[in-house]
Amino acid sequence: MPELAYVNGRIMPIEEAKVPINDRGYHFADAVYEFISGYHGRLFAFEAHLDRLERSLRALSFPPISRDSIREAIEKIFQAAALDNGGVYLQISRGVAPRNHPFPINVQPQIIITVRSLPETPRAYLENGIHVITVTDIRWGRCDIKTVQLLPNVLARQQALDAGAQDAIFISPEGVVREATSSNLFIVKDNTLQTHPLTPNILPGVTRGCLLEICREEGIPVQEIFFNHHTLLSADEVFITSTVAEVLPVTRIDGRSIGAGCPGPLTQRLRTLLETQAGKTDSINKK
Numbered sequence: 309m310p311e312l313a314y315v316n317g318r319i320m321p322i323e324e325a326k327v328p329i330n331d332r333g334y335h336f337a338d339a340v341y342e343f344i345s346g347y348h349g350r351l352f353a354f355e356a357h358l359d360r361l362e363r364s365l366r367a368l369s370f371p372p373i374s375r376d377s378i379r380e381a382i383e384k385i386f387q388a389a390a391l392d393n394g395g396v397y398l399q400i401s402r403g404v405a406p407r408n409h410p411f412p413i414n415v416q417p418q419i420i421i422t423v424r425s426l427p428e429t430p431r432a433y434l435e436n437g438i439h440v441i442t443v444t445d446i447r448w449g450r451c452d453i454k455t456v457q458l459l460p461n462v463l464a465r466q467q468a469l470d471a472g473a474q475d476a477i478f479i480s481p482e483g484v485v486r487e488a489t490s491s492n493l494f495i496v497k498d499n500t501l502q503t504h505p506l507t508p509n510i511l512p513g514v515t516r517g518c519l520l521e522i523c524r525e526e527g528i529p530v531q532e533i534f535f536n537h538h539t540l541l542s543a544d545e546v547f548i549t550s551t552v553a554e555v556l557p558v559t560r561i562d563g564r565s566i567g568a569g570c571p572g573p574l575t576q577r578l579r580t581l582l583e584t585q586a587g588k589t590d591s592i593n594k595k
């Protein structure tokens with residue numbers, strides 16, 4: 309099955325999909341996006357992703373777009389791709405208009421969707437954990453809106469790779485640990501989870517939300533609080549969460565070993581619980 313694209317209502321092989329050069333997503337990053345994973349033919353946390361998409365669209369004063377039509381378009385292309393485990397990328401730009409800063413009048417938002425196989429997390433990352441560096445957060449003040457304006461994230465991720473690590477963690481100029489370049493961040497201290505509260509400085513991750521729900525059900529204490537670099541390095545366990553990474557252990561930060569230097573027990577337990585909730589392991593076990 310070729311990689312598929314949906315462009316404003318039409319599904320086609322991705323090589324045939326084109327966007328006009330006057331798309332405002334291209335000129336101004338005036339566009340929002342979502343990435344949704346599907347396991348064994350079922351999209352995970354679909355409504356939570358649609359909730360966040362609507363929130364992003366509202367925050368940028370896009371005209372209302374029917375939630376049902378977006379849901380149907382995503383379902384259509386996901387089913388057409390017929391992937392067991394697939395990732396759906398959706399991007400909506402404000403529209404196409406000659407380059408000029410103010411919102412253009414009478415333009416239609418451009419909706420593109422692509423779908424492809426989900427990348428497999430390397431086994432070594434799950435078994436040994438990933439290594440990360442910390443970088444100063446130079447992003448704008450509305451990181452809670454999921455826009456395609458991701459250059460600081462791209463630069464930080466590349467800086468991590470160049471340093472021989474796998475990811476970077478943003479720390480505010482005042483010293484507050486925020487999140488990773490495409491994931492939220494959790495630490496474990498004395499069997500309690502800590503994560504950054506929802507503020508305009510981090511993305512409200514859907515996986516973060518699922519994990520908090522799991523913790524409530526399992527009676528695992530969570531504190532949504534600010535913490536600094538020192539607290540991060542002295543944590544018992546550290547992990548990141550995202551639709552792609554799910555729950556991924558972090559075992560080395562800025563060259564220093566975290567906890568016992570290997571993925572911690574709570575991290576591993578939460579990864580298993582999330583996989584079960586996502587319908588990933590259930591079906592594997594049934595096979």
Ligand code: PMP
Binds near residue numbers: 489
């Ligand atoms: N933070 C940032 C900066 C991200 O880009 C992402 C993934 N898009 C996340 C957190 C995690 O969000 P989610 O769990 O919804 O994938």
